[in-house]
Amino acid sequence: MPKDDIKIDLDIFQILNEDGKIVNTKEMPQLKNDDIKRMYELMVLARVFDDTALKLQREGRMLTYASLQGQEAAQIGSALAFQKNDWFVPSYRENGVFITVNYPLDMLYQYWAGDERGMKIPDDINALPVAIPVGSQIPHAVGIAWANKLMGRDSVAVVYFGDGATSKGDFHEGANFAGVFQVPCVFICQNNQWAISVPFKKQTHAETVAQKAIAYGIEGVRVDGNDVFAVFKIVKDAVAKARAGKGPTLIECVTYRLQHHTTADDWTKYRTPEEVDMWKRKDPIARLKKYMEDEGIWNEAYEMQVLNDAKAKVSEATKKFESAEPPKPIDMFTNVYEELPPEIEEQRKDFE
Amino acid sequence: MPKDDIKIDLDIFQILNEDGKIVNTKEMPQLKNDDIKRMYELMVLARVFDDTALKLQREGRMLTYASLQGQEAAQIGSALAFQKNDWFVPSYRENGVFITVNYPLDMLYQYWAGDERGMKIPDDINALPVAIPVGSQIPHAVGIAWANKLMGRDSVAVVYFGDGATSKGDFHEGANFAGVFQVPCVFICQNNQWAISVPFKKQTHAETVAQKAIAYGIEGVRVDGNDVFAVFKIVKDAVAKARAGKGPTLIECVTYRLQHHTTADDWTKYRTPEEVDMWKRKDPIARLKKYMEDEGIWNEAYEMQVLNDAKAKVSEATKKFESAEPPKPIDMFTNVYEELPPEIEEQRKDFE
Amino acid sequence: MKMNLVQAIGLALTQEMENDPSVILLGEDIGEDGGVFRVTEGLWQQFGDNRVIDTPLAEVGIIATSIGLAIAGMKPIPEVQFDGFSLPMLDQIYNHAGRMRKRSQGKYHVPLVFRVPHGGGIRALEHHSESLEAFFTHIPGIKVVTPSGPYNAKGLLVSSIRDPDPVVFLEPKRIYRAIKEEVPEEEYTIPLNKAEIRQEGSDVTVIAWGAMQKIVKEAVEKLAGKYSVEILDLLTLYPVDRNTIIDSVKKTGRCVVVQEAPRTCGYGAELIATINDKALLSLEAPVQRVTGYDIPVPLPKLENYYIPDVTRINKAIEAAMSF
């Protein structure tokens, strides 16, 4: 009995093109003007937040920071597509998602300034803290989704990672578990074309991330990661599908990291200005702005207001985190165990 | 620009069917009668070797042993398809391959009786020793193939592993490296349907192993692992392709483990006799015999001779390994480093 | 009821699963098959697919999804099939299980119990005989427990399951079926910071854990009262019961540490350092270490020469006594 061939569509799903035009009306999600404005405002806020972080870092007021510029649509579009009771599992580049789920901005700065207290996630946010080891958070999300399934909770886990992460065993083992146990997990790979200095074509001989889903018998989708409508639509569908018990999805958001990998990096060493410029022309924010202008829901006054608003929030956050009491050294001994073992108790005494 | 869809053929490539008939004349490799007899004789030898190991184990003369019964075509067919200067990288179930590359039978027994000296691979065999940690040998083979490429050697690495191994990060990271660096490596997965008690459908939600190749942008092929001609043909092509610098191939040999996982296992706990019987009817040896009979190159006298030959070899090996001097305890300190560090030198003295 | 270690662990698992619906088991072949050591035999039949879970063959997946499960409110008990295969899991244990509480500032914790068949002596294949406790005890944020017999196995496992922090539970596979003891059906727990004095004595302290307890007992029996030996059984390696160790060494002035793992940087070294810290002046002889050697565990034909045995232990006791 001949089997069906496996097929996967490698086209990039797009709704809003580089010029701010809707190219796929059929798929355009039902969004009120206010929804669209919210998207825009969050994307601007993320950009301002990020710019300020880079500035603070240059001034020595922040430590290593990983910019999300260029990836705002992928992050905000996806973050708006899951619910409050869903889990969000980040890598280190997801400040746009954090911002969308209302994480206090000052705490994000605090964390990126090397103060662990910044990762005290508010009670009403179901998020894991930032994961630094690339890909390591993926199987955690699978475990969380699995717990949701086992406990009959109406909650999906959404995990974020980069193109580089797909090379790690953690991705492989996690995604395979997700397939086998059909857990409600949505895998969002922001393929920003680079893992520090390693371009995607040297990361894997596969042409796309999406096709890696085939290895796990799960659905894989490619979407224009700079198109907030497309990302929103695809993630929303995947989350709904997961929630309905119909299994996990691997989503490749094709996007670009406009800045250095982190503030410790210098992209001029390994990529051309032409390439970066080419992607700047696909900027997710400019594109949405163009669309909104055409739709009559954007004008200069609105822009000023959005920008001022964002700047006010960010400057308040800056003030707040910079005026926080420094952490108490002795607190490094807390939260290691529920009850401090005598070994550490002794070390703690010694420290005092 | 719309991309081509990715397609992979999930049909099982077959030449010799369950009834010993050639169903794919076009693909039938050019084999002389002597070649076919050699295949048959090696498969019988492997079966006798294996039966004897199981018997010795029951009698307490051998330790844990992993039977290859049912997988003779996959092992002998593939082993005949690479050359002496190629590398063979085994898991723990590849005695059929070891036998085909002329590994001394007594040393195989010696190894499986818990004597490390059995893995002193003869100088003229390019093989790694048995790898027990599932999947861990896969990236070693990739490294060896890579060295071959870097050094301009005309040598391919052929690595064997099971269906269970495909779930490991080592498989993923190794296969991805192979794709990226286009090394001359052939991946042979003997999908024998079970990883101890875990059936393939619980191992992964992917329908096949072959499709996992798509994740690495390399070629994937499914072949009837109980059809020695098909295996020979597919592996030969893949080895030639690798040798020609055209990249790695992942080959899924669809086969079956007829015996317990190892002598420490009891398959009646997790699978039905019906299933095992069904696969017995696909026995690779019986099938080849039928074909040879039809071709007039098999008869009872020949059978007796082949069997007696195999038994003689195996009984000689048994005698030889059982009459070997026991290993010297002090030798456990050799071959740990090229030069024994003082720490171990002291421990060694202490031991004496 | 008289039970061996396998049965006692099975009983603890059964009872805790009955008590607490969030307890689940995951590992390779632990379901229908009952586990390669038969520890989980019958549990899949009793609790079903959703609580006794055969996983794909993927150790990182097992431990890392367990971390996620634990964070989200389950009490996963992941199993690795043999100690030698736990090494790929160290990353997730070190970088995540032991740190999630810290990283989340106390919001999340990881109440999992990682079951590891531990050590050698069963004439098995390569990688089936490792003793990795020195790795685990060096990892902040986790506890390390190892029973030495059926009774304490049950009590320690129950405590481990109820512990809010990640626990590595090392099961000495060599004595899985070698010791039978009375093990109560009734619930009891053994605290995760107490060593036990197996035998009181005044001449020399012998410290061991896990499977080595049995060998130490045999060794001391063989001495037939020549010395008054105090035998300590650590049970929990981190946090370790330093008071009991120090009190004993202060009393006897001599000490022998028995460790199956390779010598250098083994757990025994930490015990010696602890004694150095707190009881140096009481020492009348160097602490003797009886250990595996700094070489891979040999295959079965030579394995017995590697693992500490009665002769080597008694040689060390003599050395301590005659120093």
Place this chain on the structure above:
Amino acid sequence: MKMNLVQAIGLALTQEMENDPSVILLGEDIGEDGGVFRVTEGLWQQFGDNRVIDTPLAEVGIIATSIGLAIAGMKPIPEVQFDGFSLPMLDQIYNHAGRMRKRSQGKYHVPLVFRVPHGGGIRALEHHSESLEAFFTHIPGIKVVTPSGPYNAKGLLVSSIRDPDPVVFLEPKRIYRAIKEEVPEEEYTIPLNKAEIRQEGSDVTVIAWGAMQKIVKEAVEKLAGKYSVEILDLLTLYPVDRNTIIDSVKKTGRCVVVQEAPRTCGYGAELIATINDKALLSLEAPVQRVTGYDIPVPLPKLENYYIPDVTRINKAIEAAMSF
């Protein structure tokens, strides 16, 4: 020429690559980018794609293909970007790199050098500040080396590359650029089993390795001659130069061990055990351990409170002297 550690390591790599065409480098971002610490800067330009290889982001892949490369005749020098990411590699190091010679009965060996930026103190993110030498030194079949300055870094690295066994080369990232020394262009090697006496003394022995050497030096300077301190720099942790350690402790009778890693089961414990074995009677005070705590390395704001510093080292020296 005056060089820092980064330059000295780069020079050793360059020269060995020039000498021996089988030497290749592999790791993340080590090519065109020159490595996140700039250690391999210029090497890709000089030696090209086939010898300075940017790999996919896959630590197991890096170490495990290196094992294969080494078996098949290359001399791979795999790099991990930060120590905290080396944990997934322990499996292949323990189960394969350290055992291939044994398993193949001497037919194969694994002459690789695994370069690991090591330890804390650079105000970096989580997992960028770990000290895992206690893991590596517990693994049979491998050597563990850690330089403390540019001069010895070059000599030790050359020796490591030429060594026929797998070497873990721990580079103290905190002093990558903190120390400049005269480093000859000419070839020289430093043997992989010799500690160095950095300063002779008669009151107390201070043992340290890697980045802690610099702090020890500062601490002792601060003491301004109050005690006559002998400073040992181990350079190679396995095999370690026990003779130099024992001779020194026998001479001084007092010892302080400085270790950046968490205290329990750290490498310092092994040193204490070694002293216990061979110089117990010479000890006039317990060996003092100055270590990191049994907690995850804190993020930068608190990191300095975690790492042994001048004050803590001098407190320990005082404790040893006043015992």
